[in-house]
Amino acid sequence: MAPTSTPPPTSTAPAISVTNLTYTFPTTPPTPSLTNVTFHLPPSSRTLLIGANGAGKTTLLRLLSGKKLCPSGTILVGGVDPFATGLEGVSYLGLEWVLNPIVRHDIGVSELLDSVGGQAWRARRDELVRILDVDEGWRMNRVSDGERRRVQLCMGLVRPWAVLLLDEVTVDLDVLARSRFLGFLHGETLARQCTVVYATHIMDGLEGWPTHIVRMTLGRVRQFGTVEELSLQVRRAREMADRERWERGEVDIWGGWRNSALLDLVLGWLEEDFRERGPRGPRGGLRAKGEDGEGKEEGGRGG
Numbered sequence: 001m002a003p004t005s006t007p008p009p010t011s012t013a014p015a016i017s018v019t020n021l022t023y024t025f026p027t028t029p030p031t032p033s034l035t036n037v038t039f040h041l042p043p044s045s046r047t048l049l050i051g052a053n054g055a056g057k058t059t060l061l062r063l064l065s066g067k068k069l070c071p072s073g074t075i076l077v078g079g080v081d082p083f084a085t086g087l088e089g090v091s092y093l094g095l096e097w098v099l100n101p102i103v104r105h106d107i108g109v110s111e112l113l114d115s116v117g118g119q120a121w122r123a124r125r126d127e128l129v130r131i132l133d134v135d136e137g138w139r140m141n142r143v144s145d146g147e148r149r150r151v152q153l154c155m156g157l158v159r160p161w162a163v164l165l166l167d168e169v170t171v172d173l174d175v176l177a178r179s180r181f182l183g184f185l186h187g188e189t190l191a192r193q194c195t196v197v198y199a200t201h202i203m204d205g206l207e208g209w210p211t212h213i214v215r216m217t218l219g220r221v222r223q224f225g226t227v228e229e230l231s232l233q234v235r236r237a238r239e240m241a242d243r244e245r246w247e248r249g250e251v252d253i254w255g256g257w258r259n260s261a262l263l264d265l266v267l268g269w270l271e272e273d274f275r276e277r278g279p280r281g282p283r284g285g286l287r288a289k290g291e292d293g294e295g296k297e298e299g300g301r302g303g
């Protein structure tokens, strides 16, 4: 975790472009994880990656981060193939990052932050410590899971990134910490024109945060677009369904907004996916996460 002296490019916010991406895990039998995935996200966007368990979110984020080989020309981040170039300025915070054993050692917060560039980016470091309410006197073997996650997030974000890929790394945060963390990311996308893609199952407190949504179903991108476009589609479909029920004389015509609009949107999608897919049975070829090991690999195949 040596600090890097060269700052990543932050002047031009990178767009993310995925075209006809198919990815198959090299298992026996081969497990298709992504099929013909296509979507485009503009610079400075804040995107939620939404989908049921097993929809392919982690696989996609790892491919975007350059950790896995993908068919040439299918992924461009800022116009560059991430695997081929080992993208400077792309930060991927996912399960392997969360499980890094260093953050459980008897080590102090300042020492950890310095090891990832805390001195080089002093102002960012101090801002993150303040926003995530981190006590620099903590010893990492004597903190709670949520406190540990706050320190980890300071570590993961201290070095300025141009693209941030988050794979559900906020589960341990309390509501205030998560809210301040999301606020920080919101500010970053505006101030530094950088791009965030965030896979999460927790819709609480996200209202108004995302600019775009990518909806994944069973390894495919089913819809993508701005939050407004997608919300409008769902709202219209629900209103039409309510009207039909009302015309049929059904008393309970309130099928609609039970929670926040965002949660209802996602809940509606997952219910739709579930209805179409049916309950899970034994599915040949399924593998537990992590069987393919960690880090950069060349095992996957396209097509």
Ligand SMILES: Nc1ncnc2c1ncn2[C@@H]1O[C@H](COP(=O)(O)OP(=O)(O)OP(=O)(O)O)[C@@H](O)[C@H]1O
Pocket (backbone or CB within 6 Å): 025, 027, 031, 032, 033, 051, 052, 053, 054, 055, 056, 057, 058, 059, 060, 285, 286, 287, 288, 289, 290, 291, 292
């Ligand atoms: N290591 C692996 N080896 C083989 N197949 C895998 C592996 N990891 C995932 N898969 C397959 O890819 C599919 C997508 O997995 P992925 O982890 O990308 O889903 P996800 O959307 O991130 O799910 P979750 O919300 O549960 O984290 C799985 O259903 C599984 O079939």
